[in-house]
Amino acid sequence: MCDPESGICEIPTNKISSAESSLIKSDKKPVKIIYYTDPICSSCWGIEPQLRKLKLEYGNNIEVEYRMGGLLPNWSYNSGGISKPSDVAHHWDEVSVYYDMPIDGNVWLEDPLNSSYPPSIAFKAAQMQDNEKAILFLREIREMVFLQKKNITKWEHLELAGKKVGLDIVKLKTDYEGKAKELFEEDLKLGRELGVRGFPTMFFTDTTGQKEMVYGSKPYSTFESTLLKLFPTATKTSYDKTWNAVFSKYNSLTAKEFSELTGTPRNESEKYLDDLTAKGQLEKLTTKNGAMWTLKNTSR
DSSP states (O other), X not given: OEETTTTEEEOSOOOOOOOOHHHHOXXXXXXXXXXXXXXXXXXXXXXXXXXXXXXXXXTTTEEEEEEEOOSOXXXXXXXXXXXXXXXXXXHHHHHHHHHTSOOOTTHHHHSOOSOSHHHHHHHHHHHHHOHHHHHHHHHHHHHHHHTSOOOTXXXXXXXXXXXXXXXOHHHHHHHHTTHHHHHHHHHHHHHHHHTOXXXXXXXXXXXXXXXXXXXXXXXXXXXXXXXXXXXXXXOOOOOOOSHHHHHHHOSEEEHHHHHHHHOOOHHHHHHHHHHHHHTTSEEEEEETTEEEEEETTOOO
């Protein structure tokens, strides 16, 4: 059950953190963020604007390590009144408005997912090839399920997403059917040890193993202040906020993301993007609960 007010998609409670800090301390950049997420977590989709901005402003100081949390093992349990796919449909339509991010819940009526494990394992397979492409892959399958009503447990959709971001599909399938399952199990095990009980959960750690946690969907200032608490001398990168510059960084943007990344007032961002679409610069995908824009005639 994902509660928009708390900004959390919860799973059955894990025990409190017992993982060795050496497992999660930063070793490449001043701060490592271990991000526990799930491909179908609507609260995680809700923080995409904040996370994308954090990467642009503080990418020199942080490394983000994506871990899969296993939100929906199967439908054999009842969580917060969600006991069957059709329960999710209305819920997704509600949280879409709350997070101001386009989500079409009708996938749960038209082609419902039986688990979030297959796309999670596919993400681990993508990670085995290329971490940056894996993050693009995760974004692709999220767009598929949240906006295009695609059942991302099906290999045909995972394959299409993999091709779009430039992954080796033969290797992806081999790893998906093999080693990636073990890596997913390792993510679940570490999640239990860290006491992850919902998504998004972000552990900010420094090079000494000091740890701060942000739990749930929070405003940008929360993520920024957590980073600065661990690394007060972090320097904010000034980046180009013109529309073509942000679209060159992120091929697809919602109106909320565009507003967050460019500083355009939210009540003006949609019109701005629509004007660019009318001029032939962008393509618009409209859903019943909002839209997403992509650069025209480009691949990622």
